[in-house]
Every structure is written in structure tokens, then in C-alpha cells.
Amino acid sequence: MLTRISPSKAEYTEFSTPSDPQPASVASRLIAVYRIASDASAIEGRAEAIALEQSVELPLSAVDSDVVLQDIVGEVRDVRELRAGLFEVRIGLAVSTTGSEPGQLMNMLFGNASILEDVTLADVELPAEMLTHFGGPNHGIDGLRARVGAGNRALTCSALKPQGLRNDDLARLAGQLARGGIDYVKDDHGLADQAYSPFAARVVMCARAVSEANRETGGATRYVPNITGNLDTLRTQLRVVADEGLDTVLVEPMISGLPDFHAITRAFPHIAFIAHPAMSGAARLAPPLLLGKLFRLLGADATIFPNHGGRFSYSPETCRTLANAARDAWGGLRPCMPAPAGGMTLQRVPEILDFYGDRTMLLVGGSLLAAKERLTDEARAFATRVAGYFEPHG
Amino acid sequence: MLTRISPSKAEYTEFSTPSDPQPASVASRLIAVYRIASDASAIEGRAEAIALEQSVELPLSAVDSDVVLQDIVGEVRDVRELRAGLFEVRIGLAVSTTGSEPGQLMNMLFGNASILEDVTLADVELPAEMLTHFGGPNHGIDGLRARVGAGNRALTCSALKPQGLRNDDLARLAGQLARGGIDYVKDDHGLADQAYSPFAARVVMCARAVSEANRETGGATRYVPNITGNLDTLRTQLRVVADEGLDTVLVEPMISGLPDFHAITRAFPHIAFIAHPAMSGAARLAPPLLLGKLFRLLGADATIFPNHGGRFSYSPETCRTLANAARDAWGGLRPCMPAPAGGMTLQRVPEILDFYGDRTMLLVGGSLLAAKERLTDEARAFATRVAGYFEPHG
Structure with a gap:
């Protein structure tokens, strides 16, 4: 019932360089980067499932609204095999879903996905306006x-x-x-x-x-x-x-x-x-x-x-x-x-x-x-x- | 560097019955129950190390005070093998260290130990006065x-x-x-x-x-x-x-x-x-x-x-x-x-x-x-x- 490969065992050395915030032109999405332990044959489906879990929490067939389909549903941007059985999946999540609030940001990034034992939240890329909004260190x-x-x-x-x-x-x-x-x-x-x-x-x-x-x-x-x-x-x-x-x-x-x-x-x-x-x-x-x-x-x-x-x-x-x-x-x-x-x-x-x-x-x-x-x-x-x-x- | 057995893979079926809070006579300690992935030869040492990590965060040799040694240092109460390579360790922690505050309770239970990848916090037993203090559901x-x-x-x-x-x-x-x-x-x-x-x-x-x-x-x-x-x-x-x-x-x-x-x-x-x-x-x-x-x-x-x-x-x-x-x-x-x-x-x-x-x-x-x-x-x-x-x- 539980997967055997823990994604936490992979090193986090290929971390996105923080010096490169996304340009304003793609400001409407942040990128959540997950490590998922999965068979190669199942990974595309897993990635799509997490994109839904972390956005609308519904099957696409249950979503009626065109606005939601276009602006809110998570988008799988990339799936990459790190090694046999371990994948890195990049998912675009709408910035608007975070409500510019730290707890809701965490909720969008890892709320329900944290309960999936074979998924790790590995990294996040934020558009420049989110950095400005949260503000970082004062000193x-x-x-x-x-x-x-x-x-x-x-x-x-x-x-x-x-x-x-x-x-x-x-x-x-x-x-x-x-x-x-x-x-x-x-x-x-x-x-x-x-x-x-x-x-x-x-x-x-x-x-x-x-x-x-x-x-x-x-x-x-x-x-x-x-x-x-x-x-x-x-x-x-x-x-x-x-x-x-x-x-x-x-x-x-x-x-x-x-x-x-x-x-x-x-x-x-x-x-x-x-x-x-x-x-x-x-x-x-x-x-x-x-x-x-x-x-x-x-x-x-x-x-x-x-x-x-x-x-x-x-x-x-x-x-x-x-x-x-x-x-x-x-x-x-x-x-x-x-x-x-x-x-x-x-x-x-x-x-x-x-x-x-x-x-x-x-x-x-x-x-x-x-x-x-x-x-x-x-x-x-x-x-x-x-x-x-x-x-x-x- | 990282252990291979995840203690999270064990079921939590042998959960302490919540109907039996500790009597007031041992009210000065709560019991934190950990699952630790370890070799049998190392488990006693691991248990002692966690008892220190979750209380004084010092080697015993660095503790001068008799009061601290007696009333504050975590006590290993029991070590039990659940299956090969997985142990349940019961540690008595001083109630006084929690300051009757929910965050500090979590800190005492799992603050630093949460960073040890082979340790899971499996259960806790609280004395009756802590139940009364926190109060539980209103409805x-x-x-x-x-x-x-x-x-x-x-x-x-x-x-x-x-x-x-x-x-x-x-x-x-x-x-x-x-x-x-x-x-x-x-x-x-x-x-x-x-x-x-x-x-x-x-x-x-x-x-x-x-x-x-x-x-x-x-x-x-x-x-x-x-x-x-x-x-x-x-x-x-x-x-x-x-x-x-x-x-x-x-x-x-x-x-x-x-x-x-x-x-x-x-x-x-x-x-x-x-x-x-x-x-x-x-x-x-x-x-x-x-x-x-x-x-x-x-x-x-x-x-x-x-x-x-x-x-x-x-x-x-x-x-x-x-x-x-x-x-x-x-x-x-x-x-x-x-x-x-x-x-x-x-x-x-x-x-x-x-x-x-x-x-x-x-x-x-x-x-x-x-x-x-x-x-x-x-x-x-x-x-x-x-x-x-x-x-x-x-």
C-alpha cells in the first residue's frame, strides 16, 4: 500500500538558482517543484493528479467554469526522470490562489500533497511581485x-x-x-x-x-x-x-x-x-x-x-x-x-x-x-x- | 548517511488507549512514544540520545544542576523491538518544560527530533491535568x-x-x-x-x-x-x-x-x-x-x-x-x-x-x-x- 522509495533520499543539489525570479510576463503562475517516487509508466498520470489535487481538488470533468479551467487548474510544465523510479515534476499554480497570504501559499504548495507519502516538495519559483509582497529579511x-x-x-x-x-x-x-x-x-x-x-x-x-x-x-x-x-x-x-x-x-x-x-x-x-x-x-x-x-x-x-x-x-x-x-x-x-x-x-x-x-x-x-x-x-x-x-x- | 528503513511504514495499530490518562501521581512527566529505525546494538544509545535531544539538548556531562538532572532530563522508560530494525521507545518528558502552551508541547515532543529522518513521533500519553488545561472540543x-x-x-x-x-x-x-x-x-x-x-x-x-x-x-x-x-x-x-x-x-x-x-x-x-x-x-x-x-x-x-x-x-x-x-x-x-x-x-x-x-x-x-x-x-x-x-x- 505504501511506496518503498522515499523521494527525500535524493539530494537537493539541483536547486533552482534563486537569482532568477520569473519575469513579470508569467507572473500569474508560480512553479511548485515536486519529487515523486513512481513507475515511469504512471508518472504522467501522477503529475496530472497532483496538479489537480493542489488546485481545484476535483477531476477535470467536474469543472464547469472556463475561467477556472484556464486560470486556476494547475498545469504540469515538465516531468523529468532524476533516476529510476524518481521524477521531478514542475507544476504551475495560479498566484491568485495564494491570496498573498503565507499560510495559503503553503496550502497551495503542499497542503494535501503533504499527505502523499511518495511526494516531496523540492523547490518553488516565485514571480518577482510575490518576493516584493512578502518582503524577506528586514536586516x-x-x-x-x-x-x-x-x-x-x-x-x-x-x-x-x-x-x-x-x-x-x-x-x-x-x-x-x-x-x-x-x-x-x-x-x-x-x-x-x-x-x-x-x-x-x-x-x-x-x-x-x-x-x-x-x-x-x-x-x-x-x-x-x-x-x-x-x-x-x-x-x-x-x-x-x-x-x-x-x-x-x-x-x-x-x-x-x-x-x-x-x-x-x-x-x-x-x-x-x-x-x-x-x-x-x-x-x-x-x-x-x-x-x-x-x-x-x-x-x-x-x-x-x-x-x-x-x-x-x-x-x-x-x-x-x-x-x-x-x-x-x-x-x-x-x-x-x-x-x-x-x-x-x-x-x-x-x-x-x-x-x-x-x-x-x-x-x-x-x-x-x-x-x-x-x-x-x-x-x-x-x-x-x-x-x-x-x-x-x- | 541516511537510514533505509522508514519508521512511517509501520502501522499505528498498537496505539495507547486514550481512555487511560496517567494518574496524578506521575503527573510531572508526559510520555512521548517514538518509532526509531535502528540496529539492535545501537538502539539503547539512540534512545538515550533522543531523551537528551528532546529535553536538555546537552550531553549529560555538561549538565551541572542536580535539579535539572532529576526533574528535566528526559528519561527512557521502555525500549521495545517491534520488528527487526524498528523499535518503540517511550521517553518521559517533564510536564513543566511545556509551559502549558501548545507550541512548546510540540517543541518538546518533536522539535529537534523531527529533523532525524529515522524517528517518528508515534504517540503521546498525557497526565490528566494537561487534558484539563488544554480542554479539548467545546462541542x-x-x-x-x-x-x-x-x-x-x-x-x-x-x-x-x-x-x-x-x-x-x-x-x-x-x-x-x-x-x-x-x-x-x-x-x-x-x-x-x-x-x-x-x-x-x-x-x-x-x-x-x-x-x-x-x-x-x-x-x-x-x-x-x-x-x-x-x-x-x-x-x-x-x-x-x-x-x-x-x-x-x-x-x-x-x-x-x-x-x-x-x-x-x-x-x-x-x-x-x-x-x-x-x-x-x-x-x-x-x-x-x-x-x-x-x-x-x-x-x-x-x-x-x-x-x-x-x-x-x-x-x-x-x-x-x-x-x-x-x-x-x-x-x-x-x-x-x-x-x-x-x-x-x-x-x-x-x-x-x-x-x-x-x-x-x-x-x-x-x-x-x-x-x-x-x-x-x-x-x-x-x-x-x-x-x-x-x-x-x-
């Missing part, structure tokens, strides 16, 4: 670098954890990481608004610990609180953040929902948003598309993703494609900072920098925190190694 | 039956589509389906707030068409608008719905985000919410858990899911488990109405009713609409067949 790579005075170097990031610590312990860690010169010190994505470390008090205490460290060192470390909950809660927390003079937050778009994520990036344009991949899954929505393109489209200034060789299973090729989708030229959108993470260590810094270059934020959490009382020194070693890596060697 | 099966005067019979549902039709065409379809005696006439989940059928006008026109049909027939058909967007938009649309005197809506919780979904079920307790599975995927979060249990926990009065033998690939066992998770006794939560859908036809009504019994809402869309000018008759045949099926045969 992006340049803004994140500028606010910590980093010039053109790679950035460093670390995390406050484990959850379960009280706010004063978290604030102490934040101060130590700031003294070590980490650019962005973020909450663990598990820190929400729990009784043992309530949000509002945590923000104040960690922000002040980082401020104090910055005054001592002359540094510009940013404390990055994790915001959670529904749109009301997200806004309330953003106001706490802004009131404390902070300008960067962490958010999990696949938990908050993409409509709320987009709403807050537009409502708080002075805040930089670092997107965390929690609940993003890996199997059915291509990571370069979701974490690279779509999070960027909706306003992520940086996007955290599991680096190859860590605790997760992304390949180097997936990581490279994801990073480039986040930061390569794409219409008028600002580049989004790729932030490889997930079991990284100081020893891997040179390798990671060679791989991603300097338009990157390196996120090292647990392996710094394991240094315990030597945390500030370990953080400093991390910051120094990253800052000095691309400098000319004497 | 559920009894309420949905009562508002259409259905007594104890199965319910019928159909959908307005294709998208791209104008509001007057949609309203005409709504009237025809209502005249045929369908209980719930819902928007297609692709109907959002598009230029060609704007929400507010659609609600008014379809509601009035259904009212008029009800006045003629003496029926109690409900029109069910699809609400979309961020929390602000959802609330605005719900106010339009309530102002028009409607009492039931369709919503896509995996697109709106679970925090917003829960927020609106609590803020609009007089409205019944039918949950649509768009973007729910199928592979990594067990459908009975997500569409049955979790949507119910957060307030779905009915839950739509792809029936076996239709356009999607759920097996009969998955469907039965899902339906029972939605409606079996679970603490004090009201039962949620299972609504099998996805390529259903009138011919299948007896089989579907035999399979699901009368605490079911049958959703037939496209195959009714294919009747075109005979839509009212076809709708009446559907309604009559369902209403009469369990009556004693003379």
Missing part, C-alpha cells in the same frame, strides 16, 4: 554583521541551556559567553515561558548580564531571547524585548505557524529574526526550500540548520544548497544569514568556515557549555578562531 | 449532531469547490447541497481570502443561500466557512462568521499553527471547529496522534482525514486507530467527530459506515459535484443513504 546578513561591528567576517553564536536552569543561572552563562566575545548569545529553543525561567524576567536578567559584560569588554554581544506562543504572546514578548533595548530574537516558524511568523517580521521591522528549524521535519519538505528560501521569504534574518557531520543527517550537498538558497541573490530580497549548528565543536571551525565562507554564523552550544567554569575562555577561543580565520596569515 | 460529536438535529446517526458533509469560482457560484452550490439535505456544507480548504471569492462576501452569500434552502426544506444544514491567516485574521473572520449567525468553521491547524488553533477554540467557545489535515504530512508524525489526539486535545470538534482506499495512502488500520483516538473516552475530553474523506463516493457509504459506525461524519466532495445540474439529487441520495443505513430494515 539579513549585512544587518546582523553591522549590529555587532563584525565587518565582513563570519559571526559566532551560542546558546543558553539546559532548560530547567533558573534565570540567574542562565544570566550568568550569558555573561560568561558575552565576556568571551560571542556575537549572538541566544536562548536554547527549549526556553519558552516555563515556571522555572519565566520569559519576562529572563529577558531582563540575561540582557543586563550581557550589557554588563559588553561594558567591561567594549564588545557588542547581542542577547537573543526565544519567543513562543500564539500571535498575541509573540507580540507581547516582542514588546518586552524592545522595551529592554534588545534588537534580535529567536523564533520557531514551524511551531508558531508561518502566518504568525510573517506577521511579526512585518510588525517589528527593527528586530532581527533568527529562525530555528524545530518541527520542520526533514523528509517531505526539502530543507533548502523550507529553511533557506521560505523562511527567508517571510522575513528570517538568519536561519539555523543542522550542519552535516553533527547530530543530524543532512549531507554536505544539502547544507551547501540550503546556505546558498538563504543568501544568494533573489530578486530584491536581502540575504539571510545561514547558521549551521547541531553538535558543532571548536575543532570544526576551520572546516566549517572553509565550507561556508564568511557570510555565515557559526552556532556552537553544548560543546562550549561543557567547558563549565572555563566557559568564558572557551567562548573566547571560539570567537577568536572565527574572527581570525580569514585574516591574512603573517 | 464534539454530541454538539455537532445536536445542531443539525441528527440524533444518533452518522453525519454528512460536502465541500464547495473548485476554487476560482465566484461567490455567487459557490453560494448556488451551497444552496443545492443544502436542499439535498447534507448536514455540513464546508468551504473547500483551498478557499481562503482570494480576490476572486473574498471571504466576508462569501460567508454572507453562502450562509444566506443555505438559510434559504433550510427555510424551504425545514432542514438544519450548516454552512462551514474556511478560516485562514494569522491569529488576527482568524479572529476577524470568526467575528464575520458569528455576526452572520453561523456556528461552525473549518480550519487547518498545521498551517495556522497549533498555538493559534488552540487560542481560537478557547476564544470562540460557541463555534464548532472542524480540523482539516492540510500540511500535516504523513510520514513522521503518526496520523492517529496528530489528527486524532492532538487536534482533539486543542479543541477540534471534528477531524477530517484521508480515508483508506481514496486518493491517499492511509491503511484501514491507521484510519481505525485515528478515528478511535479522536472519539474514544480520554479523561474528561469530549469526543471529536472523525470525518473520513479524500476521494469518497456514494457507492462506498455502506462500507464506510460499517467500518466507522454512526459516530462519524462522511465527507463526500468531488463525486457529488461531478453530478453538476443533478447536484441536489445526488446530495439527497447521499444524505438519505447515510440517514437510513442503521435504521431497522422493514
Whole structure:
């Protein structure tokens, strides 16, 4: 009953170059790119079925309206065999069906198709007016670098954890990481608004610990609180953040929902948003598309993703494609900072920098925190190694 | 690099009975149940790694605090081999880490683990106080039956589509389906707030068409608008719905985000919410858990899911488990109405009713609409067949 070939096992290296948005002349359609596991004899029918599923959700014979047949029904644009049993299918979907709303865009791209186990949403190509409408990062790579005075170097990031610590312990860690010169010190994505470390008090205490460290060192470390909950809660927390003079937050778009994520990036344009991949899954929505393109489209200034060789299973090729989708030229959108993470260590810094270059934020959490009382020194070693890596060697 | 066995291929038939919430004495932990594809020799280590990933996200050696070690670190409670290479792992997670918030609950259950391709979230067991806190359906099966005067019979549902039709065409379809005696006439989940059928006008026109049909027939058909967007938009649309005197809506919780979904079920307790599975995927979060249990926990009065033998690939066992998770006794939560859908036809009504019994809402869309000018008759045949099926045969 279930197909055996998972389309997720194919690499996403042949990703459409984001530098080439469709010209306005075909602006009425966006292109959804699916990977479908299928016999060659069945693929044309599968492609047509998905074009209907993702548009009118009816057999063509049940559609009476000429307007719907011409302007709304999905169009199979191309079917290409990637390897035996795996096909790439490009389907044109009417832009008008998205209602210019992020949730409805996802619904059109993958709403019902997400329930088909042998279909992966691999990529999307959007006309220029959709890029302009959604708007992308408010700050992006340049803004994140500028606010910590980093010039053109790679950035460093670390995390406050484990959850379960009280706010004063978290604030102490934040101060130590700031003294070590980490650019962005973020909450663990598990820190929400729990009784043992309530949000509002945590923000104040960690922000002040980082401020104090910055005054001592002359540094510009940013404390990055994790915001959670529904749109009301997200806004309330953003106001706490802004009131404390902070300008960067962490958010999990696949938990908050993409409509709320987009709403807050537009409502708080002075805040930089670092997107965390929690609940993003890996199997059915291509990571370069979701974490690279779509999070960027909706306003992520940086996007955290599991680096190859860590605790997760992304390949180097997936990581490279994801990073480039986040930061390569794409219409008028600002580049989004790729932030490889997930079991990284100081020893891997040179390798990671060679791989991603300097338009990157390196996120090292647990392996710094394991240094315990030597945390500030370990953080400093991390910051120094990253800052000095691309400098000319004497 | 990627494992070859997908845990999603296992059936979810050994689902924990929802009638047995944990007693208060173990209230401080919820149980997350994972399916992990692994070699037998590695599974203990994998289980421990996931217990850490989903709690402190640190190696144990990096955790200093006794409180965190005792109260926060995930505990592997059981590891069981389901078949060669596939294991069920039960992990106790601290209730306190969820902050009693739906998004953070999902984050704790599957945030980072969702990125591990060989791990599926199969089930969850929640202590009684979490059921009480989230609250579940406001109306559920009894309420949905009562508002259409259905007594104890199965319910019928159909959908307005294709998208791209104008509001007057949609309203005409709504009237025809209502005249045929369908209980719930819902928007297609692709109907959002598009230029060609704007929400507010659609609600008014379809509601009035259904009212008029009800006045003629003496029926109690409900029109069910699809609400979309961020929390602000959802609330605005719900106010339009309530102002028009409607009492039931369709919503896509995996697109709106679970925090917003829960927020609106609590803020609009007089409205019944039918949950649509768009973007729910199928592979990594067990459908009975997500569409049955979790949507119910957060307030779905009915839950739509792809029936076996239709356009999607759920097996009969998955469907039965899902339906029972939605409606079996679970603490004090009201039962949620299972609504099998996805390529259903009138011919299948007896089989579907035999399979699901009368605490079911049958959703037939496209195959009714294919009747075109005979839509009212076809709708009446559907309604009559369902209403009469369990009556004693003379």
C-alpha cells in the first residue's frame, strides 16, 4: 500500500538558482517543484493528479467554469526522470490562489500533497511581485554583521541551556559567553515561558548580564531571547524585548505557524529574526526550500540548520544548497544569514568556515557549555578562531 | 548517511488507549512514544540520545544542576523491538518544560527530533491535568449532531469547490447541497481570502443561500466557512462568521499553527471547529496522534482525514486507530467527530459506515459535484443513504 522509495533520499543539489525570479510576463503562475517516487509508466498520470489535487481538488470533468479551467487548474510544465523510479515534476499554480497570504501559499504548495507519502516538495519559483509582497529579511546578513561591528567576517553564536536552569543561572552563562566575545548569545529553543525561567524576567536578567559584560569588554554581544506562543504572546514578548533595548530574537516558524511568523517580521521591522528549524521535519519538505528560501521569504534574518557531520543527517550537498538558497541573490530580497549548528565543536571551525565562507554564523552550544567554569575562555577561543580565520596569515 | 528503513511504514495499530490518562501521581512527566529505525546494538544509545535531544539538548556531562538532572532530563522508560530494525521507545518528558502552551508541547515532543529522518513521533500519553488545561472540543460529536438535529446517526458533509469560482457560484452550490439535505456544507480548504471569492462576501452569500434552502426544506444544514491567516485574521473572520449567525468553521491547524488553533477554540467557545489535515504530512508524525489526539486535545470538534482506499495512502488500520483516538473516552475530553474523506463516493457509504459506525461524519466532495445540474439529487441520495443505513430494515 505504501511506496518503498522515499523521494527525500535524493539530494537537493539541483536547486533552482534563486537569482532568477520569473519575469513579470508569467507572473500569474508560480512553479511548485515536486519529487515523486513512481513507475515511469504512471508518472504522467501522477503529475496530472497532483496538479489537480493542489488546485481545484476535483477531476477535470467536474469543472464547469472556463475561467477556472484556464486560470486556476494547475498545469504540469515538465516531468523529468532524476533516476529510476524518481521524477521531478514542475507544476504551475495560479498566484491568485495564494491570496498573498503565507499560510495559503503553503496550502497551495503542499497542503494535501503533504499527505502523499511518495511526494516531496523540492523547490518553488516565485514571480518577482510575490518576493516584493512578502518582503524577506528586514536586516539579513549585512544587518546582523553591522549590529555587532563584525565587518565582513563570519559571526559566532551560542546558546543558553539546559532548560530547567533558573534565570540567574542562565544570566550568568550569558555573561560568561558575552565576556568571551560571542556575537549572538541566544536562548536554547527549549526556553519558552516555563515556571522555572519565566520569559519576562529572563529577558531582563540575561540582557543586563550581557550589557554588563559588553561594558567591561567594549564588545557588542547581542542577547537573543526565544519567543513562543500564539500571535498575541509573540507580540507581547516582542514588546518586552524592545522595551529592554534588545534588537534580535529567536523564533520557531514551524511551531508558531508561518502566518504568525510573517506577521511579526512585518510588525517589528527593527528586530532581527533568527529562525530555528524545530518541527520542520526533514523528509517531505526539502530543507533548502523550507529553511533557506521560505523562511527567508517571510522575513528570517538568519536561519539555523543542522550542519552535516553533527547530530543530524543532512549531507554536505544539502547544507551547501540550503546556505546558498538563504543568501544568494533573489530578486530584491536581502540575504539571510545561514547558521549551521547541531553538535558543532571548536575543532570544526576551520572546516566549517572553509565550507561556508564568511557570510555565515557559526552556532556552537553544548560543546562550549561543557567547558563549565572555563566557559568564558572557551567562548573566547571560539570567537577568536572565527574572527581570525580569514585574516591574512603573517 | 541516511537510514533505509522508514519508521512511517509501520502501522499505528498498537496505539495507547486514550481512555487511560496517567494518574496524578506521575503527573510531572508526559510520555512521548517514538518509532526509531535502528540496529539492535545501537538502539539503547539512540534512545538515550533522543531523551537528551528532546529535553536538555546537552550531553549529560555538561549538565551541572542536580535539579535539572532529576526533574528535566528526559528519561527512557521502555525500549521495545517491534520488528527487526524498528523499535518503540517511550521517553518521559517533564510536564513543566511545556509551559502549558501548545507550541512548546510540540517543541518538546518533536522539535529537534523531527529533523532525524529515522524517528517518528508515534504517540503521546498525557497526565490528566494537561487534558484539563488544554480542554479539548467545546462541542464534539454530541454538539455537532445536536445542531443539525441528527440524533444518533452518522453525519454528512460536502465541500464547495473548485476554487476560482465566484461567490455567487459557490453560494448556488451551497444552496443545492443544502436542499439535498447534507448536514455540513464546508468551504473547500483551498478557499481562503482570494480576490476572486473574498471571504466576508462569501460567508454572507453562502450562509444566506443555505438559510434559504433550510427555510424551504425545514432542514438544519450548516454552512462551514474556511478560516485562514494569522491569529488576527482568524479572529476577524470568526467575528464575520458569528455576526452572520453561523456556528461552525473549518480550519487547518498545521498551517495556522497549533498555538493559534488552540487560542481560537478557547476564544470562540460557541463555534464548532472542524480540523482539516492540510500540511500535516504523513510520514513522521503518526496520523492517529496528530489528527486524532492532538487536534482533539486543542479543541477540534471534528477531524477530517484521508480515508483508506481514496486518493491517499492511509491503511484501514491507521484510519481505525485515528478515528478511535479522536472519539474514544480520554479523561474528561469530549469526543471529536472523525470525518473520513479524500476521494469518497456514494457507492462506498455502506462500507464506510460499517467500518466507522454512526459516530462519524462522511465527507463526500468531488463525486457529488461531478453530478453538476443533478447536484441536489445526488446530495439527497447521499444524505438519505447515510440517514437510513442503521435504521431497522422493514
